[in-house]
Amino acid sequence: MSDHRHDHDHENAHDRPLSGPALRVKALESLLVEKGLIDPKTLDEIVDTYEHRVGPRNGARVVARAWVDAAFRERLLADATAAVAEFGFIEPHAEDMVAVENTPAVRNLVVCSLCSCYPWPVLGLPPAWYKSDAYRARAVVDPRGVLKAFGEDIPEDVEVRVWDSTAEMRYLVVPERPAATEGWSEEALAALVTRDSMVGVGTAKRPEGGA
Amino acid sequence: MTTSCRPDAAAAVDLDALPALPRDEAGPVFRAPWEAQAFAMALELHRRGVFTWSEWAATLSAEIAAANARHEHDDGSHYYERWLAALETLAARKAVVGDAELADRIDAWDRAAQATPHGQPVVLPRA
Incomplete structure (x- = not known):
């Protein structure tokens, strides 16, 4: 389990750009993109909607x-x-x-x-x-x-x-x-x-x- | 008087064993970019018909219940870890991305990330 996240995650990110859930998300996303099941642009639009429009x-x-x-x-x-x-x-x-x-x-x-x-x-x-x-x-x-x-x-x-x-x-x-x-x-x-x-x-x- | 629309959910819970209620004001919607990406991937796979929203909710509920059973209590900040676990589970169950395939890809990104100089974007070598 990669449960050792803490509040300074973004600092660790400089030491190790990909680890824990961020690494798993990157891997899953790259596979889904290759299979044509998601489009990174659509993901960005969804995130923008939920961060800014609702x-x-x-x-x-x-x-x-x-x-x-x-x-x-x-x-x-x-x-x-x-x-x-x-x-x-x-x-x-x-x-x-x-x-x-x-x-x-x-x-x-x-x-x-x-x-x-x-x-x-x-x-x-x-x-x-x-x-x-x-x-x-x-x-x-x-x-x-x-x-x-x-x-x-x-x-x-x-x-x-x-x-x-x-x-x-x-x-x-x-x-x-x-x-x-x-x-x-x-x-x-x-x-x-x-x-x-x-x-x-x-x-x-x-x-x-x-x- | 107190009524619940789903009284069967009111299973015996030891209230004293629960952590105190966290409170907050309106914080950021996502705490890290990966949370946003995981969130959006689930919505998009649902939109494309890979799974129904009931299947999604059931899988997410099961991941949360499993984490509780492992005594991993969540004050709300681990929520997207359960979300990601549900996404991986459904991707495997729907034969979209298999466990072994995903494990190989995680290894590949991990190696690429460690081989990438500080400050450079991580790219996966072409197979």
Whole structure:
């Protein structure tokens, strides 16, 4: 196993340009290119898309629209795959999306207990903690404990729903709209929507100076 | 009250035995170029129909479970090592790139890299 990577990997890279997983990736890639199964240019385009063109700002736009547009909110909760497609983000990979709405009585939490399925078109690629063993295992068995670790103390009378993602089904949490944002534009509201609030481990930001 | 859409996944887990939850702000999407390349290769092989996305998720899940069984705990920073293992496994299972072929190619790149002067690009000698 080549598990001895550490934070100064890029320094070692100067001593030994190819080692461990980088060497294995290079070998696999060169074979796949020779067999005509991948094109390095296509790989570069995929990487560029996921590094620069998708991310939680996409999801924030979806949530903000649901907050201001009741008809869109209904479409989103009824068929999130179709409602999100209205924005023209990247195509969903092979999965359907489901939007789940937080209310004063219900908090939703998203996990992928088996690997790390995540709604890429609206949130980009997942943060490290989402992929960690600890989150994957704890979110299902102790969601209130997980929420507490993220600074969210959920009252006993609030129901916590855990949504375990699969290859076919990804979830987007629609957090509650913060108070004192009446009349705000979609764009201003989107700035309040955090990645964590759309995974369910946080809430939307409160307006500055607000309660 | 707490409900889960997949309660069977809530197998008995010793919470105290788990590492503390890692937290972060929005870091880089990929920590090293190889992670990005491995990620993109899986998407492209899926797009070309080499495997279905369900097959991919099942294989990745199995690699993660196997790593857990070896007590290799992951705070999220080893995720793309599991991803690469899943890619190698599926490439072999789908008879796209065999284990022996891959091992030979890894050796060839390793020799080429070690024979390359510092600062020069590594190139594989033509067979």
